[in-house]
Amino acid sequence: MNCQADKACALRIDSPSSDSSPLSLRIRFLFSLTCGLAVANVYSAQPLLESIAASMNVQSGTTGTVVTATQTGYAIGLLFLVPLGDRYNRKTLVLAQLLLSVLALTTAAFAANFMTLLGAMLLVGLMAVVAQLMVAWAATLAPPEQRGKVVGSVTSGIVLGILSARFVSGSIADLAGWRAVYLTAACLLLLVTLVLAKMMPATATATPRTSYPSMVLSLFQLFVTEPQLRKRGILALLIFAAFSMLWTSMVMPLSALSLSHTQIGLFGLAGVAGALAASRGGLWADRGMGQRASGFALALLTLCWLPIAFLNKSLLLLALGAIVLDFAVQTVHVINQSMIFAARPEAASRLVGAYMCFYSLGSALGAITATQLYALGGWHFVCYAGALVSACAFLFWLGSRHS
Template sequence: MTARHEFQPPTRVTPEQSGPALSRALTWLFSVTCALAVANVYFAQPLLASMARSLAVSPGLIGVVVTVTQIGYAAGLLLIVPLGDRLDRRTLILGQLLLSAAALTVVALAQHWTILLGAMLLVGLLAVVVQVVVACAATLAEPAQRGQAVGTVTSGVVLGILLARFTSGVIADLAGWRAVYGVSAGLMLVMAAVLYKKLPVTAAAPVRHSWWGLVASTCRLFISEPMLRTRGVFALLIFAAFSVLWTAMVLPLSAPPLSFSHTQVGLFGLAGLAGALAASRAGRWADQGLGQRVTGLSLVLLLLSWLPTAWAETSWLALVAGVILLDFAVQAVHVTNQSLILAVRPEAQSRLVGAYMCFYSTGSALGAVTATQVYALWGWLAVCLLGAAISAAALVFWWHDAGRSR
């Protein structure tokens, strides 16, 4: 977007406009925004052992940090994201980024367990800015290119999830786990300033619902849209499996005989960059009508990924192979899910994304709290069996759904 003089207001884009409103530069800006925002949800995973020592919390309980963050995320999906169908998304995005900076600052300064949990709840609540950005990109894109646009933006989400672990590990090794959240707070302020200059005003569709009406209509989508329900179940299961691996993995890697540093643990996130490639390509495949096939093949890979992962305590190369397979599979299904549900009701894209991501957040929270407990009781092999069982359930559900659709 260009300005003729210093005080020209941002461009206003209506839901009917597309194509030129979503330039390549703006698409990648959306992608970077999503990467930085979603990273706030995942910074804690490589830091759990350090957080437990710092705040005198038992290893079996520290997984609650991830669970509380996901609970906040789920609440934001229902209470904040639907507002994107009623309000100017530009204002909504900027407000969430500024409040996220404040919540992250509290996390960085927290000295007590309860304060940390409360602040992480707010971090999760405000991280749903990612879903507002995804819905904004889908609105601005041409219908025939919507899947590709969502895939490109979602690739930023994948990069944020994966690089969060690496960057948080590096920063924590250099300056402690609190510095991770202080740096992120600064980045949220920077992104708010950039988007204030570059993001067009997106006039929402003429939705007459009040805030509570929007929340209620989001809940009704679960009943009225079978595509949402089906794809939501896939999201719950794949992200439960995803969270089982990434939450519990830090515990055996940080313990003897491996005793990896934060940076070394975070490096495993780089192994999953194949998932970012899958995110972009899966959107194109969904645009071509191949969503069901992509889902089935990806779920097979998800199940197979647990075989090499089970050898993590004796072979870090096996773990790398498992991480690549799992991240590729999860993100391919995730992008396919979003591409399909966003095409159902164009006038309700924010509510559809919010409703769908409730399944994602629920699965992530359940996977996190279950994985740490299972590891504390029975060890790493039991964690892998748990992940494989969840993956198998997702594949069985796909087989049943594919049979019904024939």
């Protein structure tokens, strides 16, 4: 009798309809917050480079390797850590990666020399892929009819982390120095890790126990076997190239207008409004409107470069264009993930790792292209190229939407 009662109690605890359900609004907020804090560490170094160079007596150009090390760690993690979510208990993996992130951030905060800092930032980037692992975790916890909504809400946390990272880190550094940025991040992640450990029940995966090399190899095989991944991956490459072209190069013309780092950072916060609105993309995907919403968002992405091009004449138009661009990019991003998860929910971790490879490649190509174009022809060259890439994304969607 007691045994049956215990079993019934366990079923109530694990049931999606219970108050402690992994799908509750409180848990979704916790997921979003954790993802935002984790991924922000990949981008927070950019305003700190001059301060790091001065305190460690290295050349300003050398400190750029801090960003490179972080991004390199992130790329490695996408390929070799995220797929583990389809083999091992996701709660255990998430908590382990968060604790290692705390260790890496603390090491960065107290780094005595530049090589120690580089090693710590490589580990920071490697562990930051926990955000993508949590997106896959949330997608598998959600019932099919709510998967897009859940993915959208968790992805919003990632976008908020990316857009606010530079502004927040620059503000903290102005008040207490660059080391305080990483120490603050470590404390916040440790706190959220303890809360996550207490609130989330352990969840096992239904995937058979295959070897680790086989799991990683299967990630690459998904590029061949999943047409939805290929189509949505190409869209991701193009839209994040456009996204990176704006946010990487925008600092140069704004600096030429004598805006401070804090003022420039405020434009990142303006983009938050568009990113938050884009969380509805998941709802549209759940209602079978993902394709039409993608086309609408891609058309907006192409048109938004017109107000952005008037940066030298109106900062208000720039802010408006940035909001629309973020809305368009994140809407397509959320729909992309919802659609690829729907195809193979049991391979959610490997799918998100494979998909984010397109994201990383697009972001890198956009950043390199924008800085070169700005040096060659100024802001208008960047805007022409951004509009062209966005138009290519729209045309690709138009040609592939029925295939």
